[in-house]
Structure formats: structure tokens, C-alpha cells
Amino acid sequence: MNISRKEIIPGIWLSCLRTDKFKSNCLSVSLLTQLNKETISKNALITRVLSRGTTMHPDMESLAAALDELYGAKIIPNVRKKGEILCLGFYSGFIDDRFTPDKSQLLESVAALIGEMLLSPVTRGGLLNKDYVESEKEKLIDDIRAQINDKRGYSMHRLIQEMCVYEDYAIDDMGSEDGASNVGYIELTHYYKELLSKSPIEIFYCGSADPKRVEAALAEALMALPRGEIDYEIGTDIRMNPVEDEPRFFTEQLAVAQGKLVMGFRLGEAMEEPDFAALRVLNCIFGGGVTSKLFMNVREKLSLCYYASSAIDRLKGVMIVSSGIEFDKVDVVREEILKNLDDVKDGNFTEDELASAKSSVVSDLVSLLDSPSALEEFYLSQTLMGLEYGPEELADLCRQVTSGDVIKAAKTIELDAVYFLRGNGEEENSDADF
């Protein structure tokens, strides 16, 4: 697989991964902008509104019909938070030309439809359709409220809100209910035009087409894009240390049967010149999978929880540990998690643990090569971090990680905040007998 990268229009970069390995292709277009309180609700709304209809396909029904005709191609609006950069746009999956029974070519039509959705929304008097904006505001508010339905995700989200209260990282990619309800369609139209003119744009294609053909299809699809001065001043602010000297604790009560304990850590000085390979291996030894210390000790040996796992956001330099537990086990589990982290810091892990972790992260990385959507996600993050290597190169770096590298990366990790979701009094029933 060969990746090529080219600036096809000022500020618009096309990455092409040419391969005939896949039966389905992917094409994504992402506008890059800074995550902040002032613009988040407009950013969260815009691609949703654009998906409601275009001048040529004025409602969802006609857009859906056009997609069905392209053998059920999907064009999904998305908003992704990567560190403190927001990536807004569309992701499309469609079958490779070799498998269309009538031998039709889909790439040009899909690119054109994405271009249409991005550049030619339904308007009246030059303004976005008010009904669509109002309807998508309601949906967005419903989705924000729905976060509480998934208690694991909700509690992780709450931890980040509290832990990063002084940083834009605390802002959710959907924004807040208040923020969404205050967006007006006129304001949104102006913002949308500004976004089109100044955002850097990343395009990713994976499939069998020649990059020249992809470039031509996109140049055609984006011809009408109004470009002004491009805003390259976007990035993520990495905070090295915890906010206060001692970890902060937050608890919340809801009618739930299982408690959720979430702990947030800062990676500290390891982020000055981050060794991403060592961080991956470290996370895997500590809490990233079934060979990890958290899984083996907290779950398997002590039966303290159903899940306990860690994840690192390498763009922001934070590590989050989350766990589902009995309410009255919170103190033991917390201590146990910290103890396991100390063990990693002190080098108390075996050669086997290191080897398993390395083999597991290497396997994760090379298996990205089998999935167009995983490759898209990976390369977008790499681009945002200014890294040029692919999954295989990163896998090679992981193979070379030593226990010294892991200890060095772990040493500077510090606990910043702890969040605990507990039940209402009457729901508490500990099964201490088991």
C-alpha cells in the first residue's frame, strides 16, 4: 500500500492510499478548526444541517434515493475531536468499481455528492433553511441528553469535564444544550461561509483508483469552494502537570446498579518529546487489554470489577482509567489501580508482560491495514500531529521498545482527578457474599 499526499487546492490536502485489496472504498473530507466554547455548537450543527438537503437534492428523501442509486453508498456527517482540534466533514463508504454489476464508476458521483452537500445546501435568500437548522438543533440536543444512556461513556466524559475544567479539551464535540439552543440560522450561515473560506481541509481516499483520477474528481467536486486566507493557527495545548497538588475528587449520584470509577492522569514530561511507541506499550502493559495488569489483577485475581482498562490520548497527553464496580469497592479498586501503575513505574513487570504487550500493540497496528476506515482515522491523527509514518513504521518502533523506555514514559504520569458515579441510596445492594 502506497500513500501519496498532495496539496490539490491551496489549503486542501489529498492523501491517497491506492490498493485493490478492498471491496469497498472510503473517501472523507474534513475541515479543521479549533475547539472552543464560542464556536462548538455551530461546529456541531453545521454538517448535520448540510446533510438535510442540497439545491439538487433538496430533502433527505431525494439524497437517500441518490445514495441508493450508488449501490447504497453512505455519506455520513461527522464531527471528531482530536486533542483540541475539531475535524468536521463527511465520511463516505462505497463499493469498489470492480463490483458494480452494471460496471458503473462510483468515485466521481460520490465525490460530486459530497461536494454538493458541503457547498450547495438548500438556502432561501442566501441563508440556510431555517426549518432544517431548527430540526437539527433539536436532534443535537437529544443526542447531548442521550449521553447519559451509556453510563460508561458518560462517566468518562464527566471526568474529562472536571479534570480539564480550565482547558478547551473539556468541551464535548457536541457542545452543550444551551449552546445548541442559542444558535440562530442567520448566524450559522455566516459562520458556515467563514468556515469554508478559512479552514484547512484534509481529504483521504482509500481504494483502487489512480490518485490522478481521485484528484480530478475532487477538484471538480470542490470547484465552487470559496477560499480566503487559511487559518493554520490550530493546535492542542498540552498541560504537563495536575491542576492541584493533590488529586481532585468528584462524585455524582444516579439510579444505577453498578458504580463507575474513572481516573484521569497527566502524562507529564513524557509529552515534551513524546515517545509514542513507548506510550502505546506502556498503556498495554498497564491497562490496555487482556494481558494488562488491570485486567489480570483487578478483574481476574481480585474479581473486583467487570472491566478496568486504560486509554491514552496521545494528542492531549492524558491517560484515562475506567472501571465498573460495586459501590462499596471504590476505595480498594482505586488503591489497586494506583498500585498497579506504581508497579509499572518501578519496573515491576516481567519480560513476558513486556513481550505480550509489544506483540499486542504491533498486532493492533498492522491490522489497521485491513480496514479503510481505521486507516482513515489513523492517518488523520498522524497528519494533525505532523507525523508522516504509517502503521507499519509505528509497529516497527513498538517492536524496539525496551523496559527502560516504558519506565521512563511511566515515571512522569500523575493522577489529576477521580470521578465516581454511584447509585441512589436505596439502589445500593452489595453482593459481598460472592
Place this chain on the structure above:
Amino acid sequence: MQIFDYPSIGESIHTATLANGLTISVIPKPGYTSSFALFATNYGGADRNFKLDGELISTPAGVAHFLEHKMFDMPEGDNALSVLAANGSQPNAFTSSAMTAYYFESTNSFYENLEILLKFVSTAYFTPESVQKEQGIIAQEIRMIEDNPDYVVYDELLRSLYAYNPMRDTVAGTVESIAQITDKTLYDCHKVFYSPSNMTLCVVGDVDPLRVETIAKEMITSGKTEKPERDYGEAEGVLPVRTRFSRCMEVSAPQFIIGAKEIPEKDGAAQLRQKMIGGLALHAMFSQSSPFYTRLYAQGLLSTDFSADMDYAAGTLSIMLGGESRDPEKVFQQVCLETEKVKNEGFDPYLWARAKKSAYGSKIRSLSSFAGLCISMAESNFAGYNPLDSFEVLDAVTAQQAQDFIAKALAPERLAMSVINPSGREDVGEDA
């Protein structure tokens, strides 16, 4: 091995049945980095009552799932999950109403990992202590499920549809039911259901099918046994037990599933046809590109998580339409109206052609998911058809067949609905 080629979709499938009854299916995927293997038994949460040595045995809810957890313990003291993971693969397992499956995905040492998989799933090793310890872990998992509205709304829909079939009980069981499980229960169930003739091995990846077959022959040495005899209780009628269920939980908006049951075809080829007819009918009527969905979305009645599915399990066929809505009753009325319309007027020819095109595209896309492919290979091996035949069968489905299916299976009197309301809303309880 027998080889079936499907040039138009660029796939082939290699199949074999060993002397001991184990079925094997391999779909080679040259050029891919990872390979996926799934070893499954035709045994799930609904298989609670069965015959062992002529005697009828009843087991508590949750045994199949409990057994899944305990299978990873190996007699040498190792945990198979860790052994496989340390060998560079990502292993896991799941239990549904109808199936327990163990699988791994690996980017190297595939054949070695395959040997480990086949060995640990065939080896029963349980102790009273390890069973007791697992009760703590699974109790936590059950608590987690009890807090998950998606599971609760689904389980309650099944309780609304089925009167006797153990589909009524949750796959994981309850904290009380799993407390009754002993090491003996696990040994009995393993003996009955983990015999080769009740199992299948499915592999997708850049592998040599013959080598897969050879390894299976070497590792699975137990002989042929009778297929287990199960008892799902009295035959189910087509009407639901209760038409409505609702309950309050900590959710932001009502979550609903509208469901119905249909008599499943028993014969493999007939079941595949029924599956494609029903699937295409539901796709044309209720997919996210259907006029029904786009209309209700624009009216604010449906959100992007709406979906329609069919599920064959334990001698049942359930049809389910579910998602989130501020007014599930209105969605229910609209489903009835849509069904009535299809029953009386049939499918619009343009819409039908469109739906067929997009269903084909999404089936092609599904060939990229190794996990999804392996699961459908296992389902088809248990049901007795070839999964890749589905393209041809789908192509042959007519609008008339789809109309007939909908008119019958989604007749208004057959529909039930389960709803989870946000706490604080009036809880209307059950209606008979």
C-alpha cells in the same frame, strides 16, 4: 474440501465436514494482514432444557454464558485469553440466545493460535472455587446489563413476544440464577453441547484452507455423538403475550423496540430464502434511506439510531424495529399504516429497484468484516445453507414475495412494543 466459487463477488468458500461431524468453512482473503477464526457451538442462552443420557435436564438461566467465561481456564493454570493475547492475537467470545462463539484475530502465528483455540474450547476444566469466583465477575456484568437500556428494552420485547420459549430469559441470567450454577452443571452442558457434531469452525483470512482442516482433524479427536435434543417448551403461537411493556430508567428520551414473531423455515435453503425476502422487505420499508424513515426523521419522530432486523434463534424468528423516539406510540401507528399500505398496494417498482441496489451494495461492503462474515458462516452452518449463496437468492427476491411476507409477519395484531421511558415520566406498566 469442497470449493464453491463466486466470481462476480470475487469470493470463494471452502467447506468440509469431518467424520466426527464438525463442520469447517474457510473464506480465503489473499493479501490481508489479519486472519479471523471462530469456533462456535450451537448452544446459547435459550438452550436451557435438554436430554442427557435419556434424562431431561433443566438448567438455570445464564449457564451458556457462564460456561463461556469459564472455558478460558486451562488445566495448567493458564488463562487461554492471555495465552492467545500473548501470542499476538486479539481473542474474545460471546454468547447469544442461540450460539456461543470463541474467536481470535491475529496477524501472525495464525495456525499456532488456531491450535490453542481448538484445544481450550474442547477442554472442560472447572473447579468449585473457580466457579464461585466467576460468580462475582458475572454478577458485575449482569449489573452492567441491568443499567443498559438497550439490553433492557430488547429483553423486555422478547418477554412480550414469547410465552414459553427460553428466549424470554436474559442470556446472562440473573444474579440469583447464576448462584445456582455448579461445576457439575458446567461439565454436563459442556458434554452435551460442545461435541464436534454440534460445533463449527469458521475462518476468514490469508490462510490455507487445507491446513485449517488438517489442524482441526488433529486437535478435535473426540468421536461422533448424537446431536443434542433440546426442549424449547410448548409451541409458540404468532400472537404476542403482551402488546405493550414500559419501564422507567435513567435515559434521556424513550427507547423502543416494536417486534413480531414469525414461524421460521426449518430447512436450510428455505430459511435462507425467507431471510432474504424478509431482510429485503424490511430494508425497502424501514432502512435509513426509506421514505418512511426520512419522513419520520424530518417530523422529529425518529433519530439516526433507528434500525430494523430479523433474528433466527432457538426455533424462533423475531422481527424488530427499534430506536429512540420522543413518541414511540406515534411511531407504532406509522409502522401499522406503512404495513397496511404495503399489504394493500405492494411496493412501488422504482423504490423496490432502488432498495435492491442498495441492499446489494451493503452486502458487498459486509464482505470486508471478517468478524461479521465468520458469524454468518457459523449461523449458516448451523442452519444448513451456504452463506455466499445469499447474493444469488437476494437477486431473485420479488416484490410480491416481500409484500406477502410483510402482510403476514407484521400484521397489526402480531405487533408488540417495549419502551424504556426517562425516569420521572408516568410508568404505564404492562398491558395484557
